[in-house]
Amino acid sequence: MRRAGSIWVVGVATVLLFIGALPGRAQSEDALQRELNFCSALVKWRFSDYATRLVDNLEKNNPSEKGRLARVRVEILTSQGKADEARALIKTFPPDSTATYGMLLALGDSLYGMGKLNEAKAVYRGFFANFEKGPPPEIAKFYQESAYKYSQMMAMTGNDKEALLAYEFVLLSKPEPDVERRLQIEMAELCLKVGRQESGKVRDDYFARAKKLCELVQWKGLDLWFGQSVVILAHIEQLKGNRKGAMDTITTYLPMLKELDDALKAENYPLKLSPMAQCRYILGTLYEDEARALIVEEKKDEAVKAFGQALNHLYNVFVKYPDSTWAPDAGARAERMATDLKDMGFKVKLPEINLAPVIEAQLKEARLLFSQQDFKAACAKYLTVLNVFPEQPGSVQSLGELGQCYLNLQDKLFMRVVVQELSDRYGARANFRDDAGTALVRLARAAEEINDNESLAFLNQLFFEKFSDHKQVPSMLYQSGERQLEKENYDLAVSYYSQVAQDYTNASVYLASLNRLSLCYTKRGDWSNAVDVLTRYTAELPFGPQLASARFRLADANRQVDRLIPAINEYFKLIKGLTEEEAKYASTPDEKAANRKLLEQAMFWKAYCYSRLREPADKVSSHQAQAAEDYAAFLKMFPKSELSPSALSSRGVLLLILNRNAEAAECYDRLSREFPQSEQARNAVFARGTSLLEMGQKDQAAKVFEEMFASPGKFGAPQFYQAGRVMLEQNENGIAIRAFEQALRGKPEKALEEALRYYLGMAYSANGDTRNVIRHLEALKALNASSGFTVEAGFLLSKAYATMGKQETAEEPRLKMFNSAIRVMNQASRLMTKPEERARRDFELAGIQILKGDPESAIASHQRLVLLSDYGNAKVRPVIEQAFEAVMPLLLERDMNQDLMDNATLYLQQFPNGRLMVQARQWREKAQQKMAMAGAAPVAP
């Protein structure tokens, strides 16, 4: 008697042997073959023209290999629909050579690949017809591989009878005995399949043939093919309606199957390969069928016995072969049967089974497929396991991985199905909730990895909404904030960081969130909120370089909102800390260097703040004196600072105001001596005027600029231009216009003239002088139709024409003006390459339509922006927000309540921290009220 192990060794050897015999196996490749394989691949990818060129080159270098090259040429020609040319090419070679047959079958394969099944069949049949009694030994291997390949081709296309015939051809090649047994089993399976579709004698013949093949296999040894033959024989009986016969078949062979099973166990091979699992599964189903039939016949005692057998077999498959293909079905079937039995009034006591190893075994395969990125196959496996073992420990993780499979397949619908189950069902149960949240987090990360921002946003939102108590919420919020910050979507970033700052004060990312939040406010120019956040941040931070930096930013934010006293206080604290307790704020040389820079800036800006203090009025002089002192202290400590020229210039002005003229002169001397190339030194009058303006001394500044206008010859066009820009920034439009016009009279070079014309247009526009806007901006257009100012000038000019049009009462000139407005916008539009410019164009266009008295068109333009714009683009978002602001009153006036409500809801979703939030809620309420009063359908429950 053979050892159990040896049986299995035979089985494994058989498998390996046959794999070796499969057609298309790896051949030892020479360089030419590699090139030819590449050519074949090119043909498959539909690059047959490239393949032709490559083959031509190969032929030049390998003139003796025409036969091998011709095989690829056949593929190329067939792919180009030139099968006749391919056949002609084949005929130029000796008819009986292996190379010629290879070409011929390559033609057959190509035809098969193109779906020309009959032509492919004809080619293959033609080949087999040459060897009716089997192939000669010299081509036996090639013949065998080709015949097997043909059988697979036919089976794959459902031509099972032709496939069976192909197997006969394979057998004609006299394969090795082990290969022959495998072929016989495959043939028996095919006979079973074909027989099942037939009836009467034909069916019986096929079954008889299958049986014969199984017997042949069984005579030659006990291995996996033997086990398979038992399954086939049982199936035949089952299909014949002979349940008892099927059961007997399996039962008869069970001792042998057991021997095989033991052999597998002894050799530590996976039991999922054992035919026992399938046989017992079949046995279980047969017993179940019998039991149900007995119930119908009201033979309850016998039915109970049969049910018992069925449950035993199915549970055994489930538990003993957990990783087999049959286990999940066996488990599910057994569970179903138990439920049915209970419903029928039976008491069923099932064995207590630890499902964990069974689930784990089943999931192993799913996870392997998942790790191999075979997501489609993994989905099927996960679904099987999840449906057989729902709501078990580990189900959540599997569900999450299933979601990731769908995500990677970009099947968003099915992904949402999975996500809904995770959040709605598992998320609602205490024992699964935490894992469900974690699964969503992982899914979100997977979305991020593949740059699927839409899914990422959806998953994050869902996570925050449904799992607000999950431990990873703060870090996820922070990461979401970081993503929006990177995209410069500051308002959205604020919404994430704010949540951490408000609700998760113990989280590790709390301080980092405060820091980022203040940065976002700063970037948005929302200094007031920046002050609030930085105040919290500095209060929470321990000593160190971060505190120094935060305090400086707090001081700066205060300065930006003209809260000069708090700014001075913060600068003071910082200066004190960095000078008197330096060690507390820095430990490394880099930190010390950074703090030194902060100190420099803090001292400068503290002086600046004092110079700007206007209240109380009776203290202004003392503040100015303090500012002069602070500038002096700064200049003493940082004499070579980049800020020193500005400090000298400002201090000079302050001293002049304080009538300390000698000291002021010293300042200006030092400025021209030490910083002769500085802007302040070269344009001392201009610098003085600017400093005065910055200190709020507008009258004195105007006087200084008058000095420039009084002697224009002393100043060049660029200086007047610069003065004009400062005036414009300070909203001193009149003086700005004078400065720009003066610069223009100086006949500046083209580039400066363009700038002057543009800023003149802007200044005149601010003054409401549309005619001069048109004059200068039309001149700019004539000067250069595509300058850097064209887009912005287009907006201004278009609006100017529209304003003129509105003022016109006569129809013809009115229309002419509006047409000009549109024409100018269209011209500028050609240079608008950025989404934000196009968004602004639509917004401005709506403005023109309003001026024209066409609010309906304006609504349409605004709605385009609201509904179709890219909310993810940080530069477009402000324009969209403006559009909301403009269109909502128009909708309200016209009782377009559904649009009003939809817009308000959209706004609240997209701008969770937007400046129109309160208004948006009011708009929505108004719309709801109006709809309710109008008797509209209620909102969905």
Next chain:
Amino acid sequence: MKKTILSGWPLALSTVLAMAAPELRADRVIMKSGQVFEAKSIRFKPSAQEYSVVTLDNITTPIPAKNVEKVEVPKPAALAAAQANVAAGKYDAAIGPLGAIITENVGLEWDNTARDLLGQAYLGKRDGKKAVSIYKEYLENVPAEKVSLDIRRRYWDALKIAEMFPTLKNDLEKVIKEGSRPMAALAQMMRGEMYAAQGQKNEALLDFLRTALLYEDVKPIQPEALFKAAQRLDELRDPRAAELRKKLAQDYPNSPYAKNAGGG
């Protein structure tokens, strides 16, 4: 009476089946402990939450309801007629007797059978509010795990007819979260239908698909889920509609949904 039958296979694992004896001889109280008392008569006292049991030897014994698994008393004579009337659509004829059965059989199981029939009668009359009130009583009397899918579905139908949509939605969502899997699957289908009726087709599709995809173990609901999911996928021209229909035809060939699914 138990009958232990099986342990055929030589392996260690075995299942045990026992046949329950269905014949009834007298009133019976079946305790949670498994003990059974035969009785001449049984009454339920709602105020005391106890059963008053007159034993075969004429001793009256109070038994706390919390210790009782179930009671078995003969089916009220009028119930069959009422049932027939409901089935025949003669709702008004059924309503009075059913009310009486409920009153006379409080706590004796048949009251709930009568309640269900009464609910069905009101549903038949499209009187949603009354049906809701009856089913609410039923749900208060029967532990959640013992409420059948059919009864839960009828309760939801009643809420729908009564246009009590917020209550319906809340109940569905509660069941989806916390109910047994069969109940949750049914609730998902109901919610899907509700969404579909409100034109929220994508939401409806999600519920149908979720049931078809992840509640395959709930066999009774599968044909409907596959059918409805396929319908919605068709609207999206999603080729997977055909896959679902194929599954419907293969796995549930006898379901009416499979018969209707043919053309899609």
